[in-house]
Amino acid sequence: MAADTSTSSRTKVEAGLARRRRREHLFRAGGMAATMVGVLFLIVFFWTLLAQGSSAFVQTFVDLDIEFSADLLAPDGELDTAYADFDGIARAALRKKFPEVSGRNDRRALNRLISVGAGYQIREAIESNPDLLGRSQVMTLPVAANVDMLMKGNIDRSLPEDQRPLSDQQVAWIDALLADDSISTRFNRALFSNGDSREPELAGIRGALMGSFYMLVITIALSFPLGAAAAIYLEEFAPKNRWADLIEVNINNLAAVPSIVFGLLGLAVFINWMAIPRSAPLVGGLVLSLLTLPVIIIAARAAIKAVPPSIREAALALGASRMQVVFHHVLPLAMPGMLTGTIIGMSRALGESAPLLMIGMVAFIVDVPASFSDPATALPVQIYLWADSPERAFAERTSAAIIVLLGFLLIMNLSAVIMRRKVERQW
């Protein structure tokens, strides 16, 4: 009898084996397919981003022999950098290359090849070295955005003349400059040193970067201590009753509230009621703190919960007070998780744009903010602004700004991993 049952059980088990194996293979194949699809999307995303954005990191420049003519710059004998016609001497230098150009329209067309930034650069040169007055020097000056686009192949030469921003004549001039080797491409320093600008070739992300930086400083300074303190209190000290449940539910809800609602709250409370200046990183930081606080509290509570109770009991049984238990044993063990949660919250804050629209951080701001109360914008908002601009050259800058933003996110997340490895201990 017993032998019979065991034989029949064995045949039953064996009969089902093939089906089980098939199911497992199917499941694995499905999982692998899902992973592949994800990786594929990621590759497409990064590839398009790099293909579009990488060209923004270089910029076209033209070498011109600039004459710092005293007659032009200081007609009444005294150089006044605020009023002197620096653009004029840049144009004069370009015209010297093409002496055959005459007529108002042609000269205008020729002038449009160089950027208005050329004048600023000449002014900076003479301000730092006043001896240049009356002499001449070869300077490398930025060209207009359209010339840059043509050089990068973003303007199609084969299109009919009236469908592209550069005329046949302008293209011929550019080819002539190329032929005598006075056009070159270099690293685009303006992208990292300038604030926003109407001219794409002068527009940079420094203003947005600094705005984001000031906001994150406020955010981390507020939300980490507050979040950690709240998490410690709720996990280790607060009585477990209906109030604690209510608070828990509300914190979880807050983490899921759309970020634009926090923007409205910031507008109502920080700007309208507390009268903190609009567009300031201070307000942005406060709003982003509200946004990240629930995320940090949830992560920190999970990290504290994960500390084995045996460690708490061991310390308690030795006569440690509850605060000593928390600060000597629980926190060191929970710190990696808390830091990870904080950095994830910070990453979210760095990528947030919707609440900032509500508090006036979407403005066109040329100056790089130098303090927490200067008007500023943030990286994601800058991306939004540039993506909205009609100029072809802003498209690549949008991608470049996204690359920079992703770079910062990558650095933050990497540092989270490294920090966790460093602080993590086994028990």
Next chain:
Amino acid sequence: MQNLRPINEYRRMRDPAGSNSTRESPVMLSSSLDSQEEVSIEEEVENSDAASATLGNVRCDNPYIVAENIDVFYGDNHAIQDVTLEIAKNQVVALIGPSGCGKSTFLRCLNRMNDSIDSARVTGTITLDGENIHSKSLDPVALRARVGMVFQKPNPFPKSIYDNVAYGPRIHGLANDRAELDNIVHTSLERAGLLKEVKNRLDDPGTGLSGGQQQRLCIARTIAVDPEVILMDEPCSALDPIATAKIEDLMDELSENYAIVIVTHSMQQAARVSRRVAYFHLGKLIEVDETDKIFTNPSHKLTEDYVTGRIG
């Protein structure tokens, strides 16, 4: 150590004179425990509920810890019912009984570890050296410095061996300088029988030691605070027999200076290390007596069934 006879010897000693001839020999117990006998055990519990008095002798000479009429509730669950027990210094008292009978709960009352459980409520009085441990004037921190505890699972801190032992003295400010602290750490490790094995690696993590070494580290950590009583909650259940033997020898030595209360599931261990044994059943203290008496001639049928392996 006055008594190192294994439990089987006790069984052989008492079986020929078995008071109940209808009972099968212990060897066949597991397969032949029929429902009728279970009923009889239940009846006995009912009966003892009515009587409610602990058999044997809960009192002892020069009691250091006196627990009078202790009741513990976890929410609505009445975990310990009216337990009275005296524990003297320089002796080992073993608490035995089936799982969930309340022996660990009783142990945790003695250093107020139940305080950290929100739903737990303790009534009755426990005095330590004549002082009520529940009185407002006694901080649980001070109590736990006097009543140390060793847990079932070795739980060294994820710190160095040195810091593990030094932690208690540090928080209580027992050492005035580094040399004094070094001295405490060395003496404690020495007394826990661990110094020889870890002398050259005091800065290594305590979690890197073997299970038995970790448990002795926990004992060293406990005695570093210089307590008066040591509570041990199944200290050897996670250890192999060799490590267990070392811990048991250690308990024997420590009992010269401390009152030791040990919860154990191993009756051999209770027989080997303790002078008195308290048998708990379903939250009640059924019987307390000298170890010899409990294992050779228990007064209560539940105790007898437990020590002979019929229940538990």
